[in-house]
Amino acid sequence: MSKKLAFFLTLPSLLLIIFLTVYPIFGVFYFSLHKYNLISGEFTFSGIEEYKELLNDYLFKVSVQNTIVFSVLATFLQTLLGLGIAVIVNQKFPGRRLILPLIVLPNMFSVVVVSSMWKLMLDPETGLVNHVLRLMGFQPLPWLTSVSLALPSIIIIDTWQWTPICFLIFYAGLQSIPREIYEAALIDGAPPLTTFRRITLPMLKSHIALVLLLRSIDTFRLFDKVYLLTGGGPANATETISLYIFKTGLIFWEIGKASAASFIMLGIIIAVSIVYVREVILR
Amino acid sequence: MRISLEKVLLGLAVALILLWTLSPIYWIVNVSLKVGLEVYEVFSPKFSLSNYAKLLEEGFARYLVNTVYLATLTTFISLILSVPAAYAIARLRMSEFFKRGFLAWTLFARTIPPIVLILPIYVMFSQLKLLDNLNIVALAYQIYTLPFSLWTLIGFFREAPKEIEEAALIDGADPLRILLEIMLPVVMPGIVATAIFCLLMSWNEFLYAVILLQSLKNYTVPLVIASYISEWGVKWGEMAAAGIISSLPMLLFTSYVQRYMVLGFLRK
Numbered sequence: 001m002s003k004k005l006a007f008f009l010t011l012p013s014l015l016l017i018i019f020l021t022v023y024p025i026f027g028v029f030y031f032s033l034h035k036y037n038l039i040s041g042e043f044t045f046s047g048i049e050e051y052k053e054l055l056n057d058y059l060f061k062v063s064v065q066n067t068i069v070f071s072v073l074a075t076f077l078q079t080l081l082g083l084g085i086a087v088i089v090n091q092k093f094p095g096r097r098l099i100l101p102l103i104v105l106p107n108m109f110s111v112v113v114v115s116s117m118w119k120l121m122l123d124p125e126t127g128l129v130n131h132v133l134r135l136m137g138f139q140p141l142p143w144l145t146s147v148s149l150a151l152p153s154i155i156i157i158d159t160w161q162w163t164p165i166c167f168l169i170f171y172a173g174l175q176s177i178p179r180e181i182y183e184a185a186l187i188d189g190a191p192p193l194t195t196f197r198r199i200t201l202p203m204l205k206s207h208i209a210l211v212l213l214l215r216s217i218d219t220f221r222l223f224d225k226v227y228l229l230t231g232g233g234p235a236n237a238t239e240t241i242s243l244y245i246f247k248t249g250l251i252f253w254e255i256g257k258a259s260a261a262s263f264i265m266l267g268i269i270i271a272v273s274i275v276y277v278r279e280v281i282l283r
Numbered sequence: 284m285r286i287s288l289e290k291v292l293l294g295l296a297v298a299l300i301l302l303w304t305l306s307p308i309y310w311i312v313n314v315s316l317k318v319g320l321e322v323y324e325v326f327s328p329k330f331s332l333s334n335y336a337k338l339l340e341e342g343f344a345r346y347l348v349n350t351v352y353l354a355t356l357t358t359f360i361s362l363i364l365s366v367p368a369a370y371a372i373a374r375l376r377m378s379e380f381f382k383r384g385f386l387a388w389t390l391f392a393r394t395i396p397p398i399v400l401i402l403p404i405y406v407m408f409s410q411l412k413l414l415d416n417l418n419i420v421a422l423a424y425q426i427y428t429l430p431f432s433l434w435t436l437i438g439f440f441r442e443a444p445k446e447i448e449e450a451a452l453i454d455g456a457d458p459l460r461i462l463l464e465i466m467l468p469v470v471m472p473g474i475v476a477t478a479i480f481c482l483l484m485s486w487n488e489f490l491y492a493v494i495l496l497q498s499l500k501n502y503t504v505p506l507v508i509a510s511y512i513s514e515w516g517v518k519w520g521e522m523a524a525a526g527i528i529s530s531l532p533m534l535l536f537t538s539y540v541q542r543y544m545v546l547g548f549l550r551k
Contacts, residue, residue, distance in 0.1 A: 013429060102304060105305070250494060
């Protein structure tokens, strides 16, 4: 009786989650095996034809490459900065409690607001960054509109927004390391770098794993910032897989091709997802 | 001498961190409060609310109402579904296999890139003529909020002390009454925290909104800001003002959100 009730209580959630995740995963796979155009209405079975076309599609290859480069660089940069800031803030100094909420502030803004902030910061003519560069006697830079600077700019913006989360996780980790261990190391005359390598890093191992997993999963889906700030350009320098799927499926209406790209994207991220799920559930 | 050098370096590092963190925020506030080239008169005391006034003239209130409606409905659906389910998973006797599978899947669902899931849903809604409908977007938003609510609420239900429930069970109360009369008051802080996060998630969401909503009358605040961003510089004052207004709920809950953010990530 109680077991039946328990199942009945979970059923509505279960059904909706199946509708929103299991159904689309099968749907995307099914569509990917077809030439499917939503406007012309074409819907014919084509086997793995769309996958073959994707692998020969220059734009798709570029988008996979950009996504991986962005994901790896942004994840490492944010992890390093987050760890560094956490170590600095963990020192004793006056006003420490006050600056904590300030450091986390960037993550209190939505991605759309963050994008508009950085649009204002990085605009070549009126942006604050170039204004300061000019005042200091440097050449202004075409941040978001140059092939070589666009992706680094997006990495900087993402790092500004998400380092606070990495910082918070590391800071919580540092706070949980007993002070006595550090005092003992100090008495033994261990230099700060050794203390960091031998005590801090090993104690933060699971936090580092968590941050790396969280950030690589999130950076891999990069869409909003490039959609809003560069549209994938210039010259496809910031084209990502998410943006490619969006354009192919919902602007050119080639649902079959976009579905094949979606399925490949799912395939790439699934390994990281499984590690993440295991890590969190087994903690 | 050594100690003072260390202190100077520490102070310098903290100053750099704050400069990096705060300058974009300072700049958007500055742009929202100044008109035209006055933005560069960094320390000029001349402020004007004209950007905010223009925003309201352009019908910003309508988009605020849309966004509030969407966020409220999304949160309501998530809670009404996830509270009983989380209670059952955390507290009632069920097959271990089912429980573990359910937990793992809710966690896994949050790692799937949302763009991957939207095409079949978009096709279905377009065939049913249900696009451009805020209620349908609230349903689609469950991809974000439902797995999140389930995951966090299961944690909150598990943390509640066992004794209160056992006493009621001995008295012969049925599980539904235990949930409503005993468990709900105990986990209420957790439910409120979950609700706030769901509200903020749907308040800020962009990808599904831009895909599923089409007409201006249904636009949410993030879509309006996005249209200002792509308008290429003409209305930056308004864009900044809209950004500030849309961030107010988040800033209001800052300290609260920060406390639970860490908990959410580090919960065992």
